[in-house]
Amino acid sequence: MQIYQIILIALFVYLGSIGSIVGNTIGWYTLGRPLVASLAVGIIMGDVQTAVLVGIALQIMYMGNVTPGGAVAWDLSYATYIGVAGALVFGKGLDTTQVIGLAVVFAGIGGLIGQIMWNISYALNLPLNVVAHKYAKAGETKKMFVPNLVLGQLIGFACRFIPAVILLTSMTAASAQGDFASIIPGWVTTALGIFGGMMAALGMGIILSFLLKKKYHIAIFLIGFILVTYFNLSTMAVAVVAILAAVLYYVINSGLEAKKGETI
Incomplete structure (x- = not known):
């Protein structure tokens, strides 16, 4: 060179x-x-x-x-x-x-x-x-x-x-x-x-x-870590699990908010 x-x-x-x-x-x-x-x-x-x-x-x-x-x-x-x-x-x-x-x-x-x-x-x-x-x-x-x-x-x-x-x-x-x-x-x-x-x-x-903005976010991070490390899931599989968990969280949280509105 x-x-x-x-x-x-x-x-x-x-x-x-x-x-x-x-x-x-x-x-x-x-x-x-x-x-x-x-x-x-x-x-x-x-x-x-x-x-x-x-x-x-x-x-x-x-x-x-x-x-x-x-x-x-x-x-x-x-x-x-x-x-x-x-x-x-x-x-x-x-x-x-x-x-x-x-x-x-x-x-x-x-x-x-x-x-x-x-x-x-x-x-x-x-x-x-x-x-x-x-x-x-x-x-x-x-x-x-x-x-x-x-x-x-x-x-x-x-x-x-x-x-x-x-x-x-x-x-x-x-x-x-x-x-x-x-x-x-x-x-x-x-x-x-x-x-x-x-x-x-x-x-x-x-x-x-x-x-990690809130303390419970650490638990979510550790769940992903465990799925990859101990259950040998691929990144794509963990992403799908995360999406499903997010959908369930949204639906449950929306239901709770709706019940609060009805009670008020």
Whole structure:
């Protein structure tokens, strides 16, 4: 992989993120989607056909990727661009199935790194609120673009572009040496896995904080958990049970309200 290819792919990793300079519509919801990302990587690396085939597989894998309440399980932009690039670098001479397998591995690495950088960028953006508040309090509204646009974009760019360049450069060096294992040391992979598990738990906590408004909602959540864990029901089966329970709750509650009205 040439240096200009590394820079272009890393730039797309930034542009395809939430809150990038091109906006969420063009960025996260377009450039950040696996099919579009794979096409971009394919054009940059000169192998559009293989890249798009890999992108289709990743699109199916990450089709359910959402960010409810700010919870990010995987960074889709990082996962896709790194995954496709890694598959093209190390997949020469392999069949399509093996190339897709490589893409999944690299997408997992990229997704974890992106997840970490997502949270780091959030933390680094917190002090910008103090700067913005200072300008607002002083009535200097013309300077508000500095923390909101300039500094915010610089943090977002640094947290995505720089790690992507380092990772892509490491992949290129490892490919030249023919050493797949040297891309990411074992202790780094273990650390990323542990941190990723912690972030998944944090994401679940954030989601539950939005969903559980009353104490009895915890019981409803635990019922769904038990149905999946101990009764081995699929997500669709649990969804059907939930719909039936909701209908019964509505009918019973409506009947009670009607009786109250008759009594009054």
